[in-house]
Amino acid sequence: MILETQNVDEPLDSEEETSTARRQLRAGTTLANRYHIQEVIGVGGMGSVYRARDLHFPNVVKLVAVKEMINLAPDPLVRRTIVQNFEREANILATLNHRSIPRIYDYFSEEDKSYLVLEFINGKDLEAIIAEAEGFLPEDEVLAWAIELCDVLHFLHTHKPDPIIFRDMKPSNAMINQYGNVVLVDFGIAKPFQVGQKGTMIGTEGYSPPEQYRGEATPLADIYALGATLHHALTKRDPRLEPPFSFAERPLRKINPDISGEFEAAINTALQYNPEDRYASALEMKEALLAVARKTGALSRLPTHTTAAMQSNAIKPIWAFQCEDEIRGTPAIHDGNLFIGSYDNNLYALDASNGEFKWKYATDGGIVSRPLVYDNNVYFGSEDNRLHVVSARSGKVTWTYYTKGRIRSSPRLAEGHVFIGSDDNYLHAVNITSGRAAWIFEASSSIRSTPFVAQDLVYTGCESGDFYCIGFQGELKWRFQAKRAVTSSPWVADNVVYFTSLDSTFYALDAQTGWVIWRARLGKGSISSPALVDNLLFVGAADGNIYAIEAHTSKEIWRFRTEHQVSSSPVIYRDSLYCGSVDGFLYCLEYTTGRLRWKFATEGPITGSPLVFDDIVYIGSTDHHIYALLA
Amino acid sequence: MIKFFKKLFARPETQPDNVTTAPLSEQQIESIVQTQGPLYDLQQLNAGAGQSTGKQRELNEDSLLSITTTLAGNSGNLPFGLYIIADGMGGHQYGEVASNAAIRTMGGLILGKFHPYMFDLPTKVMDESIQEIMLAGVKDAQNIVQHEAPGSGTTLTAALVLGRQVTIAHVGDSRVYVVRPDGRVEPITRDHSLVRRLEELGQITSEEAAVHPQRNVLYRAIGQGDALEPDIFTVPFPQSGYLMLCSDGLWGVITEDDISKAVLQAPSLHRACQNLVTAANTAGGPDNISVILVQMLG
Numbered sequence: 001m002i003l004e005t006q007n008v009d010e011p012l013d014s015e016e017e018t019s020t021a022r023r024q025l026r027a028g029t030t031l032a033n034r035y036h037i038q039e040v041i042g043v044g045g046m047g048s049v050y051r052a053r054d055l056h057f058p059n060v061v062k063l064v065a066v067k068e069m070i071n072l073a074p075d076p077l078v079r080r081t082i083v084q085n086f087e088r089e090a091n092i093l094a095t096l097n098h099r100s101i102p103r104i105y106d107y108f109s110e111e112d113k114s115y116l117v118l119e120f121i122n123g124k125d126l127e128a129i130i131a132e133a134e135g136f137l138p139e140d141e142v143l144a145w146a147i148e149l150c151d152v153l154h155f156l157h158t159h160k161p162d163p164i165i166f167r168d169m170k171p172s173n174a175m176i177n178q179y180g181n182v183v184l185v186d187f188g189i190a191k192p193f194q195v196g197q198k199g200t201m202i203g204t205e206g207y208s209p210p211e212q213y214r215g216e217a218t219p220l221a222d223i224y225a226l227g228a229t230l231h232h233a234l235t236k237r238d239p240r241l242e243p244p245f246s247f248a249e250r251p252l253r254k255i256n257p258d259i260s261g262e263f264e265a266a267i268n269t270a271l272q273y274n275p276e277d278r279y280a281s282a283l284e285m286k287e288a289l290l291a292v293a294r295k296t297g298a299l300s301r302l303p304t305h306t307t308a309a310m311q312s313n314a315i316k317p318i319w320a321f322q323c324e325d326e327i328r329g330t331p332a333i334h335d336g337n338l339f340i341g342s343y344d345n346n347l348y349a350l351d352a353s354n355g356e357f358k359w360k361y362a363t364d365g366g367i368v369s370r371p372l373v374y375d376n377n378v379y380f381g382s383e384d385n386r387l388h389v390v391s392a393r394s395g396k397v398t399w400t401y402y403t404k405g406r407i408r409s410s411p412r413l414a415e416g417h418v419f420i421g422s423d424d425n426y427l428h429a430v431n432i433t434s435g436r437a438a439w440i441f442e443a444s445s446s447i448r449s450t451p452f453v454a455q456d457l458v459y460t461g462c463e464s465g466d467f468y469c470i471g472f473q474g475e476l477k478w479r480f481q482a483k484r485a486v487t488s489s490p491w492v493a494d495n496v497v498y499f500t501s502l503d504s505t506f507y508a509l510d511a512q513t514g515w516v517i518w519r520a521r522l523g524k525g526s527i528s529s530p531a532l533v534d535n536l537l538f539v540g541a542a543d544g545n546i547y548a549i550e551a552h553t554s555k556e557i558w559r560f561r562t563e564h565q566v567s568s569s570p571v572i573y574r575d576s577l578y579c580g581s582v583d584g585f586l587y588c589l590e591y592t593t594g595r596l597r598w599k600f601a602t603e604g605p606i607t608g609s610p611l612v613f614d615d616i617v618y619i620g621s622t623d624h625h626i627y628a629l630l631a
Numbered sequence: 632m633i634k635f636f637k638k639l640f641a642r643p644e645t646q647p648d649n650v651t652t653a654p655l656s657e658q659q660i661e662s663i664v665q666t667q668g669p670l671y672d673l674q675q676l677n678a679g680a681g682q683s684t685g686k687q688r689e690l691n692e693d694s695l696l697s698i699t700t701t702l703a704g705n706s707g708n709l710p711f712g713l714y715i716i717a718d719g720m721g722g723h724q725y726g727e728v729a730s731n732a733a734i735r736t737m738g739g740l741i742l743g744k745f746h747p748y749m750f751d752l753p754t755k756v757m758d759e760s761i762q763e764i765m766l767a768g769v770k771d772a773q774n775i776v777q778h779e780a781p782g783s784g785t786t787l788t789a790a791l792v793l794g795r796q797v798t799i800a801h802v803g804d805s806r807v808y809v810v811r812p813d814g815r816v817e818p819i820t821r822d823h824s825l826v827r828r829l830e831e832l833g834q835i836t837s838e839e840a841a842v843h844p845q846r847n848v849l850y851r852a853i854g855q856g857d858a859l860e861p862d863i864f865t866v867p868f869p870q871s872g873y874l875m876l877c878s879d880g881l882w883g884v885i886t887e888d889d890i891s892k893a894v895l896q897a898p899s900l901h902r903a904c905q906n907l908v909t910a911a912n913t914a915g916g917p918d919n920i921s922v923i924l925v926q927m928l929g
Binding site for chain 1: 762
């Protein structure tokens with residue numbers, strides 16, 4: 001990426017250059033044929049910051065922040081320095097990939113101005129949140145932000161090749177976005193840090209540590225400033241109005257007695273006068289704060305009022321489509337079409353982009369089975385006992401296959417066969433060219449679990465609690481008995497099969513032999529199917545929780561509490577987890593921490609699972625609707 | 632005549648001394664795996680072990696257990712291996728008592744659980760997960776060490792191989808490594824040592840850690856402290872290459888390069904273990920040395 005700065009260096013037209021305000025762009029101006037300016041959202045030392053709409057996305061409103069730098073300096077050397085500072089900010093930001101750092105999309109120059117196009121953070125800065133809060137901010141909330149700030153500082157401090165010292169940690173540089181997460185803004189003075197180098201003295205008075213006033217900027221300076229920021233957030237006492245380094249004279253709990261002793265101690269450690277007495281690194285501080293959170297239970301609680309208020313109006317569906325009865329299942333997408341079964345007995349095909357009806361196919365029973373699309377055919381089971389195969393384009397029947405019981409299992413395809421369970425107690429392996437059974441396997445009860453195929457072996461659970469591993473000829477390889485039904489669909493990775501049971505246990509079995517590698521206890525039974533990403537397993541349970549469990553150790557990483565049973569199976573997309581709950585909400589969580597990003601209310605319990613494709617989440621609800629939402 | 636004997640008994644001199652240690656591509660590794668595949672129609676474990684008091688200690692305070700067999704299961708004979716290394720803590724009384732008691736206790740508990748699958752002996756049928764059994768083994772070891780050798784301590788690192796999975800239980804600074812056929816040597820356990828912790832926190836570099844005066848200080852050990860939380864995890868057994876368990880008398884003394892050379896150039900696992908022990912002793916042998924190498928064939 002090259003910053004076009006040649007225009008900036010050209011002589012300025014002296015008549016116009018009197019004040020920044022006069023030079024501000026008006027709403028309605030379009031920059032670089034692409035960014036449609038909406039309004040000024042901030043004024044900085046070098047120019048203004050605008051909210052703009054990116055016109056390259058005509059169908060959705062994509063907002064960006066455009067940061068402007070006006071070059072007013074008469075001295076060419078100073079002008080060049082300003083451009084270099086701007087370039088530096090752009091280059092640093094462009095290489096940083098962290099969820100608490102705004103993404104940089106573009107930078108360019110027009111006439112004597114340079115522009116940086118950044119992710120638009122829909123939210124408020126912490127300084128405004130502190131000022132507007134009626135009482136003190138809740139400890140849980142501040143603690144969660146503190147942990148995120150430690151995480152991003154650690155990311156910066158361990159940046160390669162050179163550590164980055166933020167140098168200006170203060171409430172106004174921490175934006176809280178609409179999901180309640182922290183985003184660090186204003187990297188104007190952040191500077192790659194070379195050990196032993198004496199940096200320039202920059203940093204906001206009141207938040208900076210003593211040594212920064214001697215021109216030393218180190219990771220430990222950022223830790224002090226973070227401590228100062230947290231102190232301000234919890235006490236509402238602005239350190240800029242107090243003598244420097246006087247935090248010890250304003251003990252946290254004396255001002256705000258609701259703070260836990262543990263949190264106070266952690267902040268005091270960060271605020272130590274001598275750098276060597278502080279946390280040795282942001283990672284160490286983060287771990288200390290996580291220990292506080294575990295002790296006070298802060299992380300498992302829902303975000304409180306401040307963030308919840310910001311979310312209430314944030315989520316609107318792109319489209320919604322209404323069926324004549326409940327949707328209890330999960331959709332599938334193929335070639336721009338969305339397929340979903342309903343308890344009005346129909347399978348619907350909709351245009352995924354706008355929800356327009358394309359066709360429907362009527363069966364004689366409710367459809368909970370998740371459709372599967374292969375070779376232009378849609379495969380799905382129905383409670384009319386049949387496996388249906390219909391053309392994905394026209395919705396005309398290709399063939400059907402009869403079982404002797406209702407089908408609630410979903411089809412799985414491998415090696416020219418479709419595998420599906422039925423309430424007739426059999427697992428059916430059906431040849432897709434002939435539409436006939438290659439073999440059937442008798443289980444001890446109904447099979448509602450969806451089979452998983454890995455390395456020529458088929459895995460499925462059944463309602464009596466038996467779990468089977470079946471060879472490709474239909475022969476039993478091994479059997480395992482859980483104490484209650486296994487409705488959950490298994491997931492196999494690295495030779496381990498994962499599933500849950502109504503006996504309140506999450507199982508990890510050796511996929512070749514069925515030996516139990518570990519068992520993790522859930523609060524109640526589960527019919528949710530696990531998802532595996534980055535060695536983390538995610539699953540819902542009837543106790544209302546969504547759990548994240550480490551796959552090699554079975555250690556719980558976090559749990560998120562919804563208001564009712566979670567039968568839905570979590571789906572991971574980018575850095576988010578999506579999952580429905582019987583409380584009627586679709587939840588979007590940050591999958592590494594379990595923090596709520598947003599939730600979307602439907603009018604009925606959600607039992608099916610979301611589908612995410614191309615940045616859009618699709619979710620069916622028993623309120624008869626299927627919704628499409630921006631992920 | 633001598634020539635003839637030499638021919639008969641000498642090792643082939645074509646031992647490649649210019650073995651390349653550059654990482655192989657995944658494709659090359661895959662092809663190596665495939666060429667090894669057809670040689671064994673059944674999966675089987677092969678293991679070797681080596682020990683030495685070292686050059687500077689008078690007593691061996693390390694203990695070691697290595698058991699390799701198969702279990703009868705409904706999907707055929709299943710490879711079973713139990714490998715444990717315990718390093719009794721120097722400076723404590725009865726270091727060897729602690730390491731020995733820990734191994735005997737943990738080994739006994741685990742083998743007891745697998746009795747019905749190994750021998751025709753009356754034993755309770757297993758109703759726990761493998762990780763639960765490993766945890767129980769560590770807890771029993773903790774109890775017995777506190778009882779039999781109060782005040783002493785030991786590391787305890789155990790690997791239980793069952794089929795294609797290996798479950799590790801780990802306390803202290805003995806280590807489990809995966810040694811890859813292309814020469815990579817990767818530790819899969821994390822030392823419970825002060826210095827390692829500082830290194831993880833970015834406070835000191837690995838070079839500084841290697842010579843740090845407090846590099847032998849553990850913050851977690853069997854027999855020390857009341858609440859003991861071992862690291863327990865299950866990973867796929869390395870499809871190619873070796874699993875190596877060793878005490879710090881080995882890893883603290885020779886480099887990962889030395890390890891991969893000693894292992895990959897040896898004609899057998901036992902010989903590889905001897906090479907490792909010799910290398911550590913040649914480098915001064917400051918501490919007791921224990922090493923186990925395990926390989927999955929087929």
